[in-house]
Amino acid sequence: MKTVAELLKLKADKHQQVHTIASHQMIVEALKVMAEKNVGALPVVDNGQVVGVVSERDYARKVVLMGRSSVGTPVSVIMSAPVITVDTHQSVEKCMAIMTDSHLRHLPVVENGQLLGLLSIGDLVKESIAEQASLIQQLEQYIRGE
Template structure:
């Protein structure tokens, strides 16, 4: 089973981690989310992950309360404290964490530094790939083929 470090490496060429500051406006966060076609942004303060802001936070904590996205800082709607994972954690651990905590994004942090961001889609893709590989191995075994 792959670990977080391996998953990040497999998506490295497609992964730029965008982040926002806690004092930036929610409108700035929304613009970045839309421009990059992503669903969440880690919130960094002095290089440390202090929260995460998502489309869900925007909808539930700002729109439904009639607040202004231009006048509201990210820190007022971000989810904090943020749940993070380490590079050594495995796929199963991340899937369980996301399922049990109802999360869609997991910042990957090591020694206080943000290394990447995993989405539920990243983990589902890896799970499907692992299962497909296992099925292929079992079919080859059944047919008496050696790899």
């Protein structure tokens, strides 16, 4: 299985940038960034440190259902914290286990306190499927004697 570092390199090749928001910014600002960048979550970064993650799910459950205003409420009120992170040495399989066990859809990648990327469950599932397809192809070639 690939490591997080290898997966981030593949994402970087597609020019994917990590978009963030600060905890003091208003929820409406986070929603605008998520809509503009077509992402479902943003790492919340204060003073260079990841302090949480805010997602569309957080908005639906903690703003809409609670009757809060997205204009006057800071991200810190609804972000998921403390944040679970991984480093670049973790395997895709380990990340999937963390996300499944913790019911997460987004996993920040942090190395030496620096945010390097954000993995989605979709990123991990795509990679897992690609690895399985490759293994099947290799086994079929082996069986055929190629």
